[in-house]
Amino acid sequence: MSSSPSKRKLADYADDDDSVPFSINPSRMRKDHSALPSSSSSLFRSSTRPLQFFVRLLSDHTLVLRADSSDTVEYIHEKIQAITGIPAVEQRIIYGGRQLQWDQTLAECRVQNDAGLHLVGRMRSTGHPEMWKLINSVISLIFKLCKSSSPVCVTKTVKMMLAEFMSLPSDTDKAYEHLQIFSASSAAKALVILYTSSHANRVAADEAIRHIITSGKSILQGMPNMHHECVPIILEFCRLLKKAAGIDDPLYCVCRSSLAALLQNIEIGKKAKTGIPDIFPFVKELAIKITFAFALSTQAMPFPGPSIADIQDFSLFVAPLMQEVKDLCDPIKFPLTEDFHRVCRYGDEFRTLYKMFHELLGIFEMCLKQMEERMNNDLKQDYGILCVGSCHHLEFAKELHKISKIYSGCEDLFWETMKSHKGAFCKLVVRCAKRNADYTWIIECKEVTNFEVRRHLAMLKLPEVKDDYGEIHEMLIDRSHLLAESFEYMKNADIDSLRAGLFMEFKNEEATGPGVLREWFFLVCQAIFNPQNALFVACSSDLRRFYPNPASKVDPMHLEYFRFSGKVIALALMHKVQVGIVFDRLFFLQLGGRTITLEDIRDADPLLYNGCKQILEMDPELVDQDVLGLTFVHEVEELGTRKTVDLCTDGENVAVNSENRRKYVDSLIHHRFVIAIADQVDQFAKGFEDIMGCYRLQKSFFKYLEPEDLDWMLHGSESGISVDDWKAHTEYHGFNETDDQISWFWKIVGDMTAEQKKILLFFWTSIKYLPVEGFSGLSSRLYIYKTSESRRRLPSSHTCFYRLCFPSYRTRNVMRDRLNIITQEHVGCSFGTW
Structure with missing residues (x-):
């Protein structure tokens, strides 16, 4: 019994x-x-x-x-x-x-x-008489240790005896009873007394309590339904340690974090063993601790602010309150109504959390203000220290945003606060956002972001280029068969090796390394988006913009080439290479899973756009008089022949009138720019997804960005190359800045056409289009090296290292002649060496 x-x-x-x-x-x-x-x-x-x-x-x-x-x-x-x-x-x-x-x-x-x-x-x-006997022996030993002024000789330590006790059977019912014995025996209180009795006992108790927590985690892995039985034990440790040692005690912090982690796996509430009142004291405790840490960080530098452990624990302890109100239709309003009290009995806790939110938001705003002051004062060194210490601030901002969503008006207040300090908030995101974390909450309010933030968050979704060349994919490409051979290499490549990196070499050329890889990206993208290859169509109003060609099926392998194209673009973005092309808005939106509207086709088909606008804006009476003579059909051309496609059931017999004209326009756009290229977009997205690793990441990458963001990432700067900026980011080896040859060089470059400057930059670095930031956005400064070769020699380059090399030419005219040769389009490639 x-x-x-x-x-x-x-x-x-x-x-x-x-x-x-x-x-x-x-x-x-x-x-x-x-x-x-x-x-x-x-x-x-x-x-x-x-x-x-x-x-x-x-x-x-x-x-x-x-x-x-x-x-x-x-x-x-x-x-x-x-x-x-x-x-x-x-x-x-x-x-x-x-x-x-x-x-x-x-x-x-x-x-x-x-x-x-x-x-x-x-x-x-x-x-379980043996378990009772064992736990009684543990407690007896503990008090012998506490009462003795000299070391006690024992055959087994407290940790060893508890390890034996915690070796519970795999049977859930017996494990439950054993945990009940531990709770009923007051072993937790005895261990805490041991922890506070002396230094030697403190170490023994610390090891024993940590072992219990670790053993508990091991038990829970095999018995997930036992989580609720372990919570009271750790909760008791927390209460006792808080009273005996304080909230900053390392062992207390371990117990509190373990308790917070367990809460994710159990039910909290009025029908559960653990209720909101049991855990809410930890919410208040952590809120005070975090507030104090933030306050110190704004007064003393470099104080790091709250720890990531405290922030994560705060989030986990608040989560049950979020769960409690998830079924409410509307955010909580103050003062609390009778209806709220009927569905939720934790009014005091939600009232306190509301006050906490405002206090924490206020202290967080103080941190942002301090960052702005340092940014404005251009204290780069101190600002760098501040950002290093502020990396946990972004995680806390995320938690504040979550809390704000449960209270009426608080989410707007949160975003208004971030907008008021947009510069500091954006800097915080760029400095602190890391891979494998969710930042979709930031994109909920894109007004608080800038291009730098959106680009950074999107790039975190792409694989990181590895420095280890052991598993990279090697390619040897013939320039005369660039597209076909690149396609074959990619088609047969192991995806993991592509994600790891690429090693490029052109046949019969000595040049290798990152510079050649940048050149290959530029050339293969120019080939992919060349309208003659029928894969993509250029917008008539902007020849840099492309979207999939509805008639691409003239090539039986067109869908495989679209998948190849998706891989190449993803890899180019991953390697941060500007390839000089951009996607049309409608293509970008479809890759992000968004709906295409009339305004989105403005660049892709100006004639159709204007025609649809006229239909929608025409006088309704004229439309109803059938002056347009339109029905729900669309004419398309396939392989040189034209055919009619219904836009709805029996579309040929459905006339367009003032009531259905919006439907007609939407159906026409959907068929022309969604259905007609659905397979092409799908294959391109799958190629992009191959590099990213999953469909969800591919979708989120495009959702993080605005269309113009991708323009800047793929095409680069829209501005002409600034010679002053170029000069400011160039260093010299063998030459001095005051040498005649350097003065001549920059004078000659300044007189070049915009295209010649691009070709020279490409010859020098394998980069034809600069990042949005200009030369400061490159991964390295540029270098001019003096060579000892004959003055008859043309300049050469090491594109991997951004080096331009030439001898000490005797006159400016000679230098100009040599530079004119290498800035011809058909000459400006393949001069680079390692």
Whole structure:
């Protein structure tokens, strides 16, 4: 026969101060009876006199209890059950050789102060006598260690004994009962007392408590339905350690983080064992701690602000409150209504959290203001330190945003605060956003972002280029068959090797390395988007803009080439190479899974755009008079022949009128720019997805960006090349800046046409289109090297290292002639070497 222990835990009695909930050896207690009454009759003179006495169990475990002389023996049995879990009905208490009866009072049984009582009964009747015996031995050892002023010689340490205890069976029911034994035994309180007793004991207790937590995690991996049983144990450790050691104690922080992690896997609420009131004190505690850390970071530099562990714990402890209100239709409004109290009984907690949000948002705003001041003062060194210390701030901003969504008006307040300090917020995102984290919450309000932020967040979705060349994909390409051979290499390549990196070499050329790779990206993209290859169509209003060609099926392998194209573009973005082309808006939107509207086709087909606008803006009466003569059909050309396609069922017989003209325009656009190129877009997206690793990442990449963002990433700067900027980012080896040859060089470059400058830059770096930031956006400065070769030699370059090399030409005219040769389009390639 077994019974669950009473719900009233040992700590409850300790708080009531009517018992001592520890197992100690009475031989170590001071037994000074000089103060006791000389006669037991004195007990009857005060029926409520407090007593302290000892109850010895079958093991060496002894309980120290306190009670009034008027209390019954039944009450003592209940207290013992609450502490040990031994059912009261199976207990027998012996005193003075006689068994005490349940209905007798302690006074009637003549129990004196410091009396020794014996508990008899079959401990095996608890169902787990060995576990009870083991945990009692643990507690006895703990108090021997606490009471002894000299080292105690033991055969087993506390950690070893607890390790044996925590080796629970795989059976869920038995594991449940064992955890109940641990809770009922007051082992947690005993361990905390050991932790605070002395330095040597502190180390032993620290190891033991950490082992319990670690063992608990191992148990939970095999028994996920046991999470709710481990929570009370860790919750008890947290409460005891907080009181005994404080919230900054390392062991307390470990226990608190373990408790926070467990909350993700259990139900919290009125029907669960753990409720909101149990965990909300941790929310308040962490909010105060985080506020204090933020305040220090704004006053003393370089103080790092709150730790990431505190922020993560705060998030996990707040999560159950989020769960509590997830079914509410609207955000919480203040003052709280009766309807709210009917569906949620945690009004006090939500009221407190509301105040916390405003306080935390205020202190976070102070941090942003400080960042702005340092940015404005151009204190680069201090600002760099500030950003390093602020990397956890972004995680906290995310948490504030989550909380803001549950309160009416708070989300708008949050974003208005971020907009007021947009520069600092954007810098924070760029400096602190890391891979494998979710930043979609930032994109919910793109007004607080800039191009730098959106580009950074999108690039985090792409694989990182590795420096290890062990698994990269090698390609040897013939320039005369550039597109076909590149396609074959990509088609047969292992995707993981493509993500790892690329090694490029052109046949019969010495040049290798990153410079050649940049050149290949530029050339192969120019070939892919060459209208003669029928894969993409250039917009008539902007020949740099492309979208898939509906007639690309003239090539039986067109869909495979679209998948190849998706891989190449993803790799070019991954390697940060500007290839000089951009996507039309409608193509970009479809890759992000967004809907195409009339305004989105303006560049792709100006004639159709203008025609549709006229239909929509025409006088309704004229439309209804059928002056347009339109029906729900669309003419398309395939392989030189024209055919009619219905835009709806029996479209040929459905006339366009003032009521259905919007539907007609939408259907026409959908067929012309969605259905007609759906397969091409899908294959391109799959190629992009191959490099990114999954469909979700491919979609999110384009959702992070605006169409013009991708323009800048693929095409680069729209501005002409600035010679002053070029010169400011160039260094010299062998030459001095004041040498005639350097002065001539920059004068000659300044006189070049815009196209010649691009060709010279391409010859020098394999980059024809600069990043949006100009030369400062390149991965390295540029270099001019003086060579000892004959002055008759043409300049050469090491494109990998951004080096231009030439001898000391005698005159400016000679230098101009040499530079004119290499800035011809058909000459400006393949001069680079490693």
